[in-house]
Amino acid sequence: MQTLRFNKKTTWGRLPALLFCAAALLSVLSTAPRAFAQDDASAHHTAAELLNRIHQAAQQQNYEGAFVYQRGTFVQTSHISHYATRNDGEYEQLESLDGKPRKMLRHNDEMYTFVPERRLLVVEQRQNKDSFPALLSASSDDVLSVYEPKLLGRDRVAGLEADVIELDPKDAYRFAYKLWADTKTGLLLRAQTLDPSGEVLEQLSFSQIRIGVPVDKAPIAAGIRNTAGWTIVHPPVEPVDMEAQGWQITPNVSGFRKIRELRRPMAAHDPGNPPIPVDQMVFSDGLAAISIFVEPVEKNTRKEGAGSSGATHVLVKRRGDFWITLLGEVPQATLQQFASAIEYKAPK
Numbered sequence: 001m002q003t004l005r006f007n008k009k010t011t012w013g014r015l016p017a018l019l020f021c022a023a024a025l026l027s028v029l030s031t032a033p034r035a036f037a038q039d040d041a042s043a044h045h046t047a048a049e050l051l052n053r054i055h056q057a058a059q060q061q062n063y064e065g066a067f068v069y070q071r072g073t074f075v076q077t078s079h080i081s082h083y084a085t086r087n088d089g090e091y092e093q094l095e096s097l098d099g100k101p102r103k104m105l106r107h108n109d110e111m112y113t114f115v116p117e118r119r120l121l122v123v124e125q126r127q128n129k130d131s132f133p134a135l136l137s138a139s140s141d142d143v144l145s146v147y148e149p150k151l152l153g154r155d156r157v158a159g160l161e162a163d164v165i166e167l168d169p170k171d172a173y174r175f176a177y178k179l180w181a182d183t184k185t186g187l188l189l190r191a192q193t194l195d196p197s198g199e200v201l202e203q204l205s206f207s208q209i210r211i212g213v214p215v216d217k218a219p220i221a222a223g224i225r226n227t228a229g230w231t232i233v234h235p236p237v238e239p240v241d242m243e244a245q246g247w248q249i250t251p252n253v254s255g256f257r258k259i260r261e262l263r264r265p266m267a268a269h270d271p272g273n274p275p276i277p278v279d280q281m282v283f284s285d286g287l288a289a290i291s292i293f294v295e296p297v298e299k300n301t302r303k304e305g306a307g308s309s310g311a312t313h314v315l316v317k318r319r320g321d322f323w324i325t326l327l328g329e330v331p332q333a334t335l336q337q338f339a340s341a342i343e344y345k346a347p348k
Contacts, residue, residue: 059084
């Protein structure tokens with residue numbers, strides 16, 4: 001299979017003392033199971049509360065700051081402004097500070113992405129609500145059914161005190177996560193994805209952040225309105241029933257649930273040909289997501305293979321007249337498990 005390339009002497013002097021310690025040890029051991037069970041339950045409850053605070057803070061807090069995304073040698077800095085208004089919902093501006101200029105403005109689920117060098121404006125509906133500093137696409141209880149929480153105390157990020165938690169996978173089908181959340185508000189300040197040895201695969205972290213700033217939605221609202229001179233594109237995205245198309249995907253991996261099915265057109269290799277329909281099915285365990293793309297082979301010259309970049313792995317397989325691409329921030333073995341569970345039977 002082709003490899004696809006993508007750009008961590010204590011000595012007791014007297015017998016009475018020894019007997020005393022032995023008795024104390026027996027006493028501890030007799031009560032240890034109950035004590036540890038209580039600690040586990042307490043840690044689970046605390047972790048669930050913290051995860052919920054992180055999720056809510058990303059939507060409900062007003063904040064402005066710069067954050068850095070790191071994956072291997074790749075580094076990108078972005079600036080974000082987010083405002084939660086009382087009667088008009090959320091406003092957000094996300095702007096790249098490195099490389100080619102990009103700016104995204106959002107009002108609730110309406111997203112406006114500006115590509116200056118092409119004077120192009122892409123208008124679409126937000127499909128996922130777990131982009132940094134948001135986190136969960138499932139309930140905290142669902143997440144903690146497949147991740148074991150480890151509370152690590154306090155630390156500081158971008159000058160703010162933060163509660164630190166590590167979420168260790170209960171199986172080999174996902175990576176671990178380490179999270180830093182602002183102690184006062186719960187806003188996620190840093191998130192790391194860790195491999196089984198504890199090495200950081202990728203990281204998102206605020207380098208500077210102000211929380212609780214006054215609402216200043218006017219520039220965002222004005223940017224959404226003032227689109228003169230821009231070529232506006234509305235990418236056609238529609239729901240699709242992939243099972244009705246003949247696809248059955250029932251992976252034997254705990255925790256992952258199907259959350260979305262969409263159809264998007266992809267430009268054909270020959271500009272004179274019509275767009276090629278690409279169906280996408282998304283599974284999530286609340287933290288990690290896996291996308292499965294199905295497209296007709298047509299005249300596509302792609303090849304089967306596997307590759308990775310940071311925490312993201314990809315697997316490409318051909319199944320009859322279709323290319324199947326699996327993509328997700330999970331180990332390659334997880335994608336292989338999903339791929340082996342894909343069945344196709346042409347609809348009548």
